[in-house]
Amino acid sequence: MEKLIDVNKAISSELGRCGDYNPHLLACPEELVQQKVMKRLRNIYSEVIGRQKLSLGYPLNQNFDYSALAPFIDVHLNNLGDPYEANSTLLNTRELEQEVLEYFCKLWHALPRSPLTQDSFWGYVLSMGATEGNMYALWSAREYFSSRARARGICQNTMREPVLYYSQEAHYSLEKCANVLDITAFQEAGNKYFPGQCPVTPDGQWPNGVPVDQHGAVDVGALSALVDFFVSRGHPPIIVLNVGTTFLGGFDDAVRVWQQVSGILERHGCDHSDCWIHIDGALGAAYLPYLELASEQRLTSERGSLFDFRLPFVNSIVMSTHKWFGAPFASGVYMSKEKYRMLPATLPEYVDTPDTTLGGTRNGLAALILWYAINTVTPTMQAAIAARCEKLAAYAYQQMQSIKAIHPSFCVERGPQSLVVIFSRPREEIFNLFQLSGRGKLAHIVIMPHVTRAAIDSLITELKNKQALV
Numbered sequence: 001m002e003k004l005i006d007v008n009k010a011i012s013s014e015l016g017r018c019g020d021y022n023p024h025l026l027a028c029p030e031e032l033v034q035q036k037v038m039k040r041l042r043n044i045y046s047e048v049i050g051r052q053k054l055s056l057g058y059p060l061n062q063n064f065d066y067s068a069l070a071p072f073i074d075v076h077l078n079n080l081g082d083p084y085e086a087n088s089t090l091l092n093t094r095e096l097e098q099e100v101l102e103y104f105c106k107l108w109h110a111l112p113r114s115p116l117t118q119d120s121f122w123g124y125v126l127s128m129g130a131t132e133g134n135m136y137a138l139w140s141a142r143e144y145f146s147s148r149a150r151a152r153g154i155c156q157n158t159m160r161e162p163v164l165y166y167s168q169e170a171h172y173s174l175e176k177c178a179n180v181l182d183i184t185a186f187q188e189a190g191n192k193y194f195p196g197q198c199p200v201t202p203d204g205q206w207p208n209g210v211p212v213d214q215h216g217a218v219d220v221g222a223l224s225a226l227v228d229f230f231v232s233r234g235h236p237p238i239i240v241l242n243v244g245t246t247f248l249g250g251f252d253d254a255v256r257v258w259q260q261v262s263g264i265l266e267r268h269g270c271d272h273s274d275c276w277i278h279i280d281g282a283l284g285a286a287y288l289p290y291l292e293l294a295s296e297q298r299l300t301s302e303r304g305s306l307f308d309f310r311l312p313f314v315n316s317i318v319m320s321t322h323k324w325f326g327a328p329f330a331s332g333v334y335m336s337k338e339k340y341r342m343l344p345a346t347l348p349e350y351v352d353t354p355d356t357t358l359g360g361t362r363n364g365l366a367a368l369i370l371w372y373a374i375n376t377v378t379p380t381m382q383a384a385i386a387a388r389c390e391k392l393a394a395y396a397y398q399q400m401q402s403i404k405a406i407h408p409s410f411c412v413e414r415g416p417q418s419l420v421v422i423f424s425r426p427r428e429e430i431f432n433l434f435q436l437s438g439r440g441k442l443a444h445i446v447i448m449p450h451v452t453r454a455a456i457d458s459l460i461t462e463l464k465n466k467q468a469l470v
């Protein structure tokens, strides 16, 4: 802060010398400016810090300490361009970014980049969260299909445009990404070309998203019927599967999906590679691998279903750093394979690096933060944290059952391994106090690493009050 004031002082004295200074700047004594700024910051800081630990409604880990990295905030770190082919002279953290990507290569069982093969992983650290990763995945899928269409006719039918599938519980970013990229979702294609002919609804109306089960996992039967409908008409599928849906915390079963989809592709004379499967693992792609490790270490008997590059049909995975790991700002990891790396439209001479990422300038602090997180919290510690969160979610679910005795209409739900507990929406004061998030008559909590048993107990005490639900 003092440094900033110093710079301002220097600038205003320069401006003063030039004669075109801002009279308001100079009319206000510097001490006063400093006091005002500091007062404002102190107020905001004490408000957010006070509310931080009671934050129960969002999948955002609040339990982190990056203060050791504070000196880096005074440097502009810019990982512009491809993490593996950048030559720019900008100050950057690309070396750490590459180490971060190697860590996720192991965590998600991808193939390493040395030796470099077509199946080696490729990816980058995002400057936005999973939204950017979803956008990049769908963009890559679109380019993948259009280059294949140029090379040959895809199915026996002449190649038509791909059709996108995501479930009713998928994140709202997917609809937005499809819109920006002009990719057609199945319901859009259905409404436009086959009105009233949906194979999975009794009335033939196209639902907005593939139906899900009560825990928010995609209905594999419905998804297969929809994919079959369009593949038989020559449209290859782009399928987004969720590893942890945002509201219900559901996990899609990628293995069962592929058993069905691969059969459909074969039946219609298509290749297995006439399909793109993207895993939206904003929270779950970090949580589930550690839960798996915890089950190997016998810390829990819970274990989620497979979603990562052990499944050869998975094309891309995305994860948001600020969710499981916790970070002071949005960021994430996108990972795919070398063979799907997009060819940049241009090689901008100005920056001397292939423009293979969505953004230009990329946040170098994002790689630094994640590098620090994975190097200070070991996988063994992460496994213990994952097992603890899972147990705490089971505890919250079980404790909430007892509320039914007081409020007969109270409902509570939780899917297997889920960190999310869904329950009847309480009145506004409770909702706000615990920073819940809600949908219609429901609210939910997400058991992230910062959530304590005491916080859950105090929520339950509140919910037991007579007036809690009205």
Ligand SMILES: *Cc1c(COP(=O)(O)O)cnc(C)c1O
Residues within 6 Å of the ligand: 128, 129, 130, 131, 132, 170, 171, 173, 242, 244, 245, 246, 280, 281, 282, 283, 320, 330, 331, 332
């Ligand atoms: C949070 C979330 C996103 C979006 O992530 P951002 O980091 O907010 O961009 C995407 N998908 C799922 C399933 C999410 O939960």
